[in-house]
Amino acid sequence: MALLNSDIVLVTQVAVSGNRRAFDELVRRYQSPVRRFFLSQTMGNEQLSDDLAQDTFIKAYTSITSFRGLASFKTWLMRIAYNVFYDYVRSDKSPKLGDDRDLNKASSDPHPPNLGGSNSDLRLDLYAALALLKPDERTCITLQLIEGYDIAGIAKITQMKEGTVKSHLSRGKEKLANYLRQNGYDRR
Secondary structure, X not given: OHHHHXXXXXXXXXXXXXXXXXXXXXXXXXXXXXXXXXXXXXXXXXXXHHHHHHHHHHHHHHOHHHOOOOOOHHHHHHHHXXXXXXXXXXXXXXXXXXXXXXXXXXXXXXXXXXXXOXXXXXXXXXXXXXXXXXXXXXXXXXXXXXXXXXXXHHHHHHOOOHHHHHHHHHHHHHHHHHHHHHOOOOOO
């Protein structure tokens, strides 16, 4: 609860007096979750994820006076990230994300960015598995399994009904489990 209260203090400082240091602190706190969300949505495209994260924080800064505290600042920010991503997907400049050709191109790179060591294959497999999901399934899976949101939080961010979120999670988890089993990640 202390973090929530300090988020509200920072938001107030930004909204009332335009305190950039307060906003910088909010960016520092939440840049990793926002970037992780975009990395999952773009199947590891780091440059695009960074660009979308930057757009998210710009939109958050310019609309911070609309923050009402009905949800946590992080949930509000993730809602903006969700909208930024889907605005990008709907735009003409967006290639079809999850396209097999893009995935094959990424997985054929012998040195993918920031994937060093033994986690490289696992991360590529995770992105390949995420690419199999429909966009709404991928969003719900990312928000729950990677960012730790409960069903109600995912519903707030995506503005889907909780039953719809549950359906996306169920189908997405089943697809992920099948993919991982077929690719040698069986726990037996």
